[in-house]
Amino acid sequence: MSKIKSNRLKLYDSLSRKKQVFEPLNSPNVGMYVCGPTVYGDPHLGHARPGISFDIVFRYLKHLGYKVRYVRNITDVGHLENDADHGEDKIAKKARLEQLEPMEIAQQYADSYMDSMDALNVERPSIQPRASGHIIEQMEMVTRILDSGFAYESKGSVYFDVKKYNEKHDYGKLSGRKLEDVLENTRALDGQDEKRDNADFAIWKNAAPEHIMRWNSPWGSGFPGWHMECSAMSAKYLGQKFDIHGGGMDLKFPHHESEIAQSVAANSCEPAKYWMHNNMVTIDGQKMGKSLNNFITLVEFFTGNHDFLSQAFDPMTIRFFILQAHYRSTVDFSNEALIAAEKGFEKLMKASHTLSELVAGESSDFDVKGWKEKCYLAMDDDFNTPILIAHLFDAVKVINSAKAGKMALSIDDLALLKSTFDTFVFEILGFKADAKNNDSANMSGELIEMLLKMRHKAKMNKDWASADEIRNQLIELGVNIKDTKDGAEWEI
RNA sequence: GGUCUCGUGGCCGAGCGGCUAGGCUGGGCUCUGCAAAAGCUCCCACAGCGGUUCGAAUCCGCUCGAGACCUCCA
CATH class of the missing domain: 1.10.10 (Arc Repressor Mutant, subunit A)
Known part of the structure; x- marks a missing residue:
């Protein structure tokens, strides 16, 4: 039995829209599922946000003594380009363009994603399941939803019956929508004839003859619908009910909303106790995103090879930059802000080095214990990394003053400062100094x-x-x- | 059009009713052969207009402005 630090960790739950005290379902075990990338393009700054944000959650929970199983999926099938009926699988489309096997594309970009995450010192999740490797689980879940009566078959596809679901449950509770509004605002798309209602979504999709990625199923040859993978894989590895489900805010609707509906329909319980959503990265005040074509890939940041960038940026600078903002706030990217982050980060690293060589004095002019307490309070308050970093810079001042002989630290305080500082900087925030020890x-x-x-x-x-x-x-x-x-x- | 979020000093970015966050930049001083680094210090902001309160950046209302979601998106 591992010891859990008796902190009162609070996290903001998107579903209840409140900060909640974190109480795992099966302490000390914690199950966390985070929506990973669809691997059809190079990872960009937007991908770094959830990667790093939930890396902090992962690291901090482990630090507190929890045994965390962190699952982050890789979507290599199932996302449609346009609408459910006449869409084209993203992976398949890209593959045709590049004359490659779909799995080759998926592999290439999955590798590229993991390389960039490694560079950012994002710890690898406990499990990184792929949607294409869990077709059977997804089909089984579709069957269960059909059995429960919340889905219907139509022309080789299976659709989730949102209206019927909403009679008993609340479709829209996560994203704060009412079904009537969803219905009103759903665009009239072509080929809605297969669905009973515009708001219905495919949980299994019949594959058109030219569709490359397809699997045989009780409903014909096809592929799983938009949101099935996360529901099926989270249930498989974390159980039907687990602790934390995370992802970007833009996934709240329809993705996470639909996940809840699917899980309730199939398992009679909501999948996650807490929902966490990171905010977006903006560039010139606009969301940085695939569809807007204003994104900068992570490799471009690392090499400086982009018109927006005046120089290359170390992955740790990117990490620091992102952690200087709270994960629920938007963070506006600019070249200038990154340069400022670079300088700040260097200052922090230098202080860490200075600290390692600091000599203790007779007494202390700094309340190390109180400072340590404040660091924990910051993290316990919904992972407030900007506040934590501010506290770390307070320590930097102390360290530099001690070095300059203007302050002193007793042997005990110096040891405590060293261990605490390093714990927060390296273990919890996940920074790393340049390795130059060869x-x-x-x-x-x-x-x-x-x-x-x-x-x-x-x-x-x-x-x-x-x-x-x-x-x-x-x-x-x-x-x-x-x-x-x-x-x-x-x-x- | 609907739902929601946000407007903080030159820039980034915390704050959640009283107690001047922090980083970057700029000015001054200390140290120094000069420089760099470091330390000290200065520049004390909260979109606007009303209201609640002994007291508001923080609560309420309105106005203006920005953004997100409603379609794949992290």
């Missing part, structure tokens, strides 16, 4: 020390020209020099 780095370190000794000699002789030349050339090579009372320090 042999060639050690070698260049010694070479730099040698040059600095020569510069020191020049300085002793008041040979400023030579001293500055050494420093300037080192700077040109990317080595920064800081002169202190105890001699010169350097960093790459």
